[in-house]
Amino acid sequence: MADLLPVLIVGAGPVGLALAGDLAWRGVPSCIIERSDGTIEQPRMDMVGIRTMEHARRWGIVHDVEKSPYPRDYPQDNVYVTSLTGYKLGRERFKSMGGDTPPPQSPQKRERCPQDMFDPILRRWVERQGRTQLRFRCELLGFRDEGDRVVAQILDHTTGKHEDLHARFLVGCDGAASRVREQLGIAMNGLNVLTNTTNVIFRDPDLISRHDKGRAYRFICIGTEGTWATIVAINGGDRWRMSIVESPAGGMTHDEIGAAIRRAVGRDFPFEILSVMNWKRRELVADRYGIGNVFIAGDAAHVMSPTGGFGMNTGIGDAVDLSWKLEAMLAGWGGPLLAESYTLERRPIAERNVSEASANLRRMLSPGANPTLCDDTPEGAATRARVGAEFAAAMNHEWYTLGIHLGYRYDTSPIVIPDGTPAPPIEHATYTPRARPGSRAPHLYLRDGRSTLDLFGRHYTLLVLGDQGNGVADSLLTAARKRHMPLEIEPIDDSIVYKAYAATYVMVRPDGHVSWRGNAIENPLALIDCMRGATSNHTSTRTTQVDAVHESRPVDVQYHLPVI
Numbered sequence: 408m409a410d411l412l413p414v415l416i417v418g419a420g421p422v423g424l425a426l427a428g429d430l431a432w433r434g435v436p437s438c439i440i441e442r443s444d445g446t447i448e449q450p451r452m453d454m455v456g457i458r459t460m461e462h463a464r465r466w467g468i469v470h471d472v473e474k475s476p477y478p479r480d481y482p483q484d485n486v487y488v489t490s491l492t493g494y495k496l497g498r499e500r501f502k503s504m505g506g507d508t509p510p511p512q513s514p515q516k517r518e519r520c521p522q523d524m525f526d527p528i529l530r531r532w533v534e535r536q537g538r539t540q541l542r543f544r545c546e547l548l549g550f551r552d553e554g555d556r557v558v559a560q561i562l563d564h565t566t567g568k569h570e571d572l573h574a575r576f577l578v579g580c581d582g583a584a585s586r587v588r589e590q591l592g593i594a595m596n597g598l599n600v601l602t603n604t605t606n607v608i609f610r611d612p613d614l615i616s617r618h619d620k621g622r623a624y625r626f627i628c629i630g631t632e633g634t635w636a637t638i639v640a641i642n643g644g645d646r647w648r649m650s651i652v653e654s655p656a657g658g659m660t661h662d663e664i665g666a667a668i669r670r671a672v673g674r675d676f677p678f679e680i681l682s683v684m685n686w687k688r689r690e691l692v693a694d695r696y697g698i699g700n701v702f703i704a705g706d707a708a709h710v711m712s713p714t715g716g717f718g719m720n721t722g723i724g725d726a727v728d729l730s731w732k733l734e735a736m737l738a739g740w741g742g743p744l745l746a747e748s749y750t751l752e753r754r755p756i757a758e759r760n761v762s763e764a765s766a767n768l769r770r771m772l773s774p775g776a777n778p779t780l781c782d783d784t785p786e787g788a789a790t791r792a793r794v795g796a797e798f799a800a801a802m803n804h805e806w807y808t809l810g811i812h813l814g815y816r817y818d819t820s821p822i823v824i825p826d827g828t829p830a831p832p833i834e835h836a837t838y839t840p841r842a843r844p845g846s847r848a849p850h851l852y853l854r855d856g857r858s859t860l861d862l863f864g865r866h867y868t869l870l871v872l873g874d875q876g877n878g879v880a881d882s883l884l885t886a887a888r889k890r891h892m893p894l895e896i897e898p899i900d901d902s903i904v905y906k907a908y909a910a911t912y913v914m915v916r917p918d919g920h921v922s923w924r925g926n927a928i929e930n931p932l933a934l935i936d937c938m939r940g941a942t943s944n945h946t947s948t949r950t951t952q953v954d955a956v957h958e959s960r961p962v963d964v965q966y967h968l969p970v971i
């Protein structure tokens with residue numbers, strides 16, 4: 408019988424690497440097969456979201472991100488222009504990565520770290536942990552699920568040999584055109600083509616000195632016909648990514664691309680075109696995220712417009728949700744509902760994010776045609792003032808998205824036990840921390856300088872935030888041991904944390920989401936069985952011990968200052 412891999416991951420993009428790294432962090436070996444040689448021809452993502460950075464904190468790679476070659480003093484402004492040398496319509500100022508600080512709701516902040524810097528950080532972290540076999544130039548051709556294992560047919564392009572790999576689980580992190588998804592027969596639903604777009608990476612070390620708008624992360628170019636292009640400082644130095652939002656489906660010629668770059672800058676100048684990528688912007692979500700022993704994650708499960716920077720961050724959220732469940736199923740304490748909960752938890756988040764991303768696209772294209780926009784006349788000036796003000800107001804929706812990144816919740820999950828409190832409103836720009844079951848467990852600094860988030864990750868964690876006299880912690884520990892479910896107890900004597908979490912006992916999952924909270928308990932074994940996916944929350948005891956009136960208001964939390 409062939410060796411059985413615990414997990415076979417298809418695709419070494421950021422999501423496949425994050426999954427392998429998180430599994431390795433949990434002590435679970437895996438193998439990644441990647442069709443390419445690992446070279447990133449054209450970096451796509453460059454915004455690592457705040458929640459992804461919280462995961463990076465747990466993984467111990469925050470400093471690697473902060474030390475990436477992206478200059479820490481490069482301002483992150485968004486500037487709206489008729490061209491770089493033309494009229495300025497507006498500017499939203501953002502600090503540089505080095506000058507910015509985390510919001511009170513998190514110990515981290517979003518970071519600018521383009522894919523050709525971020526993927527290698529993930530890859531080195533995966534390699535450092537020594538539990539993952541990375542096989543580049545290896546392509547998945549097909550697979551069959553035999554019930555107790557998945558047998559994958561692969562082609563090693565280096566040796567030219569075909570091989571069968573046997574794995575307990577297979578995860579397709581193989582991108583938008585996922586072969587894994589296709590073979591599972593899972594359909595994608597949504598809007599197939601929003602735009603045909605051309606992305607061009609060009610090099611000009613002197614671009615900033617060729618215009619008067621100063622250093623900025625992104626320039627959005629609005630012509631008389633409306634928004635037509637963006638130019639992004641992809642490495643904060645000599646490389647720029649121009650996106651021509653609507654381009655011919657068959658692509659553009661070299662001359663057409665050169666003319667577009669000159670138009671966006673507003674003058675002729677020497678530049679070098681490094682790469683061109685024609686792509687279709689889509690809004691699609693897979694019907695389900697797995698069948699049997701095979702799962703999909705990342706772009707394989709959802710494809711969205713980059714407007715907002717949600718794509719990879721959503722995918723890394725998938726990886727973090729799936730990883731501990733795979734570990735639990737491999738270890739034997741995870742029940743069948745864990746696999747099911749993966750789709751039920753992550754699919755609604757993708758639905759929300761793909762539609763947010765498309766709404767951001769519509770906002771970016773909102774100026775429409777304004778024939779007098781570039782006229783050097785009082786009427787032209789009035790048009791520019793109006794368009795600039797309307798555009799700035801609309802675009803702020805894309806720039807401020809804390810609720811999207813931190814506020815996602817697993818309200819309808821079968822492994823989350825509702826506490827009877829009403830669902831708080833969905834937040835977009837703002838984020839109110841709440842420990843309501845299904846939510847991300849809130850961050851607060853503890854007196855020793857750690858974040859509450861630093862307590863979570865390895866196993867289920869029971870926060871004990873008050874008097875332990877009624878034996879709840881002991882009974883849950885006994886029940887967890889009976890089911891071989893690893894559980895850590897964290898007593899915290901801190902009224903601020905108690906107030907934020909709004910219960911004496913709060914159970915936090917290995918991915919940092921609250922699964923239950925209460926002040927007393929009737930049937931600890933039923934609760935543990937639900938959390939480990941053996942029975943659904945519909946059959947286990949529901950405990951509604953939380954003061955609903957208290958919880959229906961935003962929690963007014965005082966924060967301990969971080970210890971520097």
Ligand SMILES: Cc1cc2nc3c(=O)[nH]c(=O)nc-3n(C[C@H](O)[C@H](O)[C@H](O)COP(=O)(O)OP(=O)(O)OC[C@H]3O[C@@H](n4cnc5c(N)ncnc54)[C@H](O)[C@@H]3O)c2cc1C
Pocket residue numbers: 417418419420421422423440441442443451452453454455545546547548580581582583585586606686704705706707713715716717718719720721722
């Ligand atoms: C212009 C642009 C800007 C973006 N900016 C952001 C941003 O700022 N923030 C953000 O979060 N997202 C952003 N995104 C989206 C982000 O790039 C994607 O969501 C992310 O790359 C998806 O990662 P993934 O690992 O799921 O898939 P991919 O990155 O597509 O990786 C899939 C991997 O699987 C491999 N593969 C495919 N088939 C096989 C096979 N049969 N066998 C073996 N290997 C296979 C591929 O070679 C590839 O390496 C942006 C996208 C674009 C287009």
